[in-house]
Amino acid sequence: MSANKSSIKKAVLAYSGGLDTSVILKWLEDTYGCEVVTFTADIGQGEEVEPARAKAEAAGVKEIYIEDLREEFVRDYVFPMFRANAIYEGEYLLGTSIARPLIARRLIEIANETGADAISHGATGKGNDQVRFELGAYALKPGVHIIAPWREWDLLSREKLMAYAERHGIAVDFNKGKKSPYSMDANLLHISYEGGVLEDPWAEPEEEMWRWTVSPERAPDKPTYIELSYNKGDIVAIDGNPMTAAEVLTLLNKVAGENGIGRLDMVENRYVGMKSRGCYETPGGTIMLKAHRAMESLTLDREVAHLKDELMPRYAELVYNGYWWSPEREMMQQMIDASQATVNGDVRLKLYKGNVEVVGRRSDDSLFDEDIATFEDDAGAYDQKDAEGFIKLNALRLRIAANKKR
Numbered sequence: 001m002s003a004n005k006s007s008i009k010k011a012v013l014a015y016s017g018g019l020d021t022s023v024i025l026k027w028l029e030d031t032y033g034c035e036v037v038t039f040t041a042d043i044g045q046g047e048e049v050e051p052a053r054a055k056a057e058a059a060g061v062k063e064i065y066i067e068d069l070r071e072e073f074v075r076d077y078v079f080p081m082f083r084a085n086a087i088y089e090g091e092y093l094l095g096t097s098i099a100r101p102l103i104a105r106r107l108i109e110i111a112n113e114t115g116a117d118a119i120s121h122g123a124t125g126k127g128n129d130q131v132r133f134e135l136g137a138y139a140l141k142p143g144v145h146i147i148a149p150w151r152e153w154d155l156l157s158r159e160k161l162m163a164y165a166e167r168h169g170i171a172v173d174f175n176k177g178k179k180s181p182y183s184m185d186a187n188l189l190h191i192s193y194e195g196g197v198l199e200d201p202w203a204e205p206e207e208e209m210w211r212w213t214v215s216p217e218r219a220p221d222k223p224t225y226i227e228l229s230y231n232k233g234d235i236v237a238i239d240g241n242p243m244t245a246a247e248v249l250t251l252l253n254k255v256a257g258e259n260g261i262g263r264l265d266m267v268e269n270r271y272v273g274m275k276s277r278g279c280y281e282t283p284g285g286t287i288m289l290k291a292h293r294a295m296e297s298l299t300l301d302r303e304v305a306h307l308k309d310e311l312m313p314r315y316a317e318l319v320y321n322g323y324w325w326s327p328e329r330e331m332m333q334q335m336i337d338a339s340q341a342t343v344n345g346d347v348r349l350k351l352y353k354g355n356v357e358v359v360g361r362r363s364d365d366s367l368f369d370e371d372i373a374t375f376e377d378d379a380g381a382y383d384q385k386d387a388e389g390f391i392k393l394n395a396l397r398l399r400i401a402a403n404k405k406r
Helices: 019-032 051-058 070-083 097-114 129-140 158-167 245-258 283-299 302-321 327-342 386-405
Strands: 010-014 035-042 064-068 118-120 145-147 183-186 191-194 224-231 234-238 263-269 275-281 345-352 355-362
Touching (some): 010 019, 010 097, 019 035, 051 064, 064 097, 070 234, 070 283, 097 118, 097 129, 129 145, 129 302, 224 245, 245 283, 283 302, 302 327
Parallel strands (some): 010 118, 118 145
Antiparallel strands (some): 224 234, 224 345, 345 355
16 A cells, blocks of 8 residues: 555565665665665575675665575475466466565565565566565555555666666676676576567577577487476475475476476466566476376376366466465365375476476376276276267267257
8 A cells, every 4th residue: 555655664675686676775765764674585596695685784774684485485386386287378387476475475574573664676567576566465464555666766767777876876786797688587486588679579589598498409319307206296206316395496497408498488468458478488397287287197086187277277367467365366275285185106207309298107096097998808897888878878968959950
């Protein structure tokens, strides 16, 4: 909710230490006259987060939160989402979307711990992230004040931000080589690219853009085999080696990336109403989706599996639109998690030049009955004569309608 500027004494800022959030830090102090608490999370973005501490200290921040949330991120957010086989608009594995509820939750928790009146973020007024952060925050603390500078200030270009930084003596890193032309966001599940040449949906992405995956053309000429072990829908071991959730995703990202797996170029429908072209690398997640569906194919009842597939687009839309903390998502999660009790066993995969092939699956909870499924003599396990009545009963309404048409 909007707030009288004089009523804000302390705000918690989601802070990376980059240009935008460094400017926001100073802008909050100047515009609201408030103390700022900074929160920096390591969710596997691949960049050092500790430098943010030095920058915050140099800016005079007294309360600085730097947290390694990689394990919690994968265990409590990524894994539950993959139990649902969630995929948005047929392609997107929701890499950015699923990181937002964790950050929103920690912003609120830190606000409560420090007695802050407000939280603040650097998401723009055009994108989905402002919605995700704020829906999550309101769900967890209904009366919280949220400050979204991009919806308030006039610093709407990089040039204006740079000028503000220079005017206020804000240190900006210039020594990191050529600046990427893309707007990027990364975590342990994926990295996204927007802007630059990608704003033309007809333009092919430059090969140099991709950071986590080799091109399928340059991937090894020999396939890689990998075996994933599941317990209640979650991967708990790779090639027989027990691993934590974050360790699983880290290793899958590596092996998938080496085999050219996980690239996506799509035009998606943002919740705020516009279409957006983005490119994504989700190497480990691409393997996880394929393998999890293979494990379920062996262990889930047909109608349970089909019901999950019917509900999945709704679940994915909730995650994409920022409703992770909604009662309907939590209700669906309970049902999804209940379905995973028998999703145990092993899946063997073949990775080759951008492709993931399932080449084996086994489980003590398997519903696959060789005696019934066989094309050989099943020794009476299935009476094929029964199929005649089954077909006629199911054809009855079709026959009646056909006779009427005559």
